[in-house]
Amino acid sequence: MTFERFRALHHADEPLLLPCAWDHASAAALARAGFAAIGTTSLGVAAAAGKPDAGRATRQETLALARTITGLGIPVTVDIEAGFGRTPGQVADLVARLAGLGVAGINLEDGRGTGLADASAQAKLIAAVKRRVPRVFLNARTDAFWLGLPDARALALARARAYAEAGADGVFVPGASTEHDIEALVAGAGVPLNVLVRPGVPVRRLADLGVARISYGSLLFRAALHAAVTTALGVADGEPVTAGVPSYEQVEALHRYRPASGR
Template identity: 55%
Template sequence: MSSAATRFAELHQGDTPLLLPNAWDHASALALARQGFEAVGTTSLGVAAAAGLPDGAAATRDLTLRLARRLGSGSFLLSVDAEDGFGQDPDEVAVLARELADAGAVGINLEDGLGPVGPHAAKIAAVKAAVPGLFVNARTDTYWLGDGGHAETCRRLDAYAQAGADGVFVPGLSDPARIADLVKSFDVPLNVLYSPLGPTFPQLGDLGVRRVSLGSLLYRRALGAALDTARDVRAGRPVRGGAPDYAEVQALSDGRGDI
């Protein structure tokens, strides 16, 4: 296992959870890294929407790999949201995982999309066999797409952990009691998706969550800020909020300066 991969795994074992912000392009990733985030993830929604493609439809495999190759040599640790692996063949998903690791990624997200447990577990096992040092964060969509059944969530997470997942991810879960129960039920780190309506980051840490992802939140907030700015200008109102200037953004592309 590389030193970067080892460090990424260690970030899931500290007293404070890993707060993983999710970028959608080169500038957003570097801007986050320069704010002191040691690890940065990608958001499949942001990558897809920025290219005019649907999320969760296996439409962005090449874009995701291209972005990983652009970001993988950065000074930060990179985790890639790979949807369901962009395919159903475990061997093909393992090939993608190898390509992402070769690009510099130290982690990968694989979501089950609430499909059958067995095939998703097979993908996880294939990835771990092909790239043992790659941190596999296995996501179940029982809360995101299903009815949030606790027994089904545990059944799926157990199968994924048994297949070799290094962490488990349950987006849409925000109930503190259920979060605490999942923490106690599994030896691998639990990842949840931050919700402005759910527990705060410190509260999630107190519950035992080891990783908190921001998912598409930053991308959606950026779109919201753009719309607010355009509406403010049109209405003759002062523009709200702050923004980096031209030179600061340019510096993200040529390696100069901070933001």
């Protein structure tokens, strides 16, 4: 039922707010805070391992993280970058393995360095994954805006339609930020639209525009790094520790976190 539960969250009255974790503690803390689902951040996973993001370098770390967080009682969707494989079959094998661990969804991106993958090839990749693993929510990410390409809206719309026709359950367009762009993508994609959270822009406004899913991306990981360094420097200067920092006992208990019965 995890796939159905996760898919239903994209068709609810309010957008799905999706915070992204990078390790078990962050995932458990977010689940305990009451979020309906959690994702993973490829930047956070890569940076924590001392590896580059989007470099096909963190396949094992991604699998290991998925294995540890799928028992938290809420749907989990995993960022697999461009698929960690050189062929559609290899990518489909990975997604099947993730599904076997209990993962409800994946993000699969078309960004390739400073450009985009061939649209036809990416659509075939999406189709191959969905044929092999139909009960995983495939969120097809297109990086036309993210890479600052000319005619980004037209590119993103064309790719969103092609990916939806290939079987994608949703499309993710990071970098799309103006209301006009978002409205056009909602109207033209044909599947639920996912955008990045925009600090200062109310969730209610994005809901009014028709956005189905709002991802935090790497924001929480970057905020955690900032908080760690800020706290370290503050203590060195004799400042009190920031109020609200969890206790040792609270953090140690996260490895035992399980949802309340009936949740």
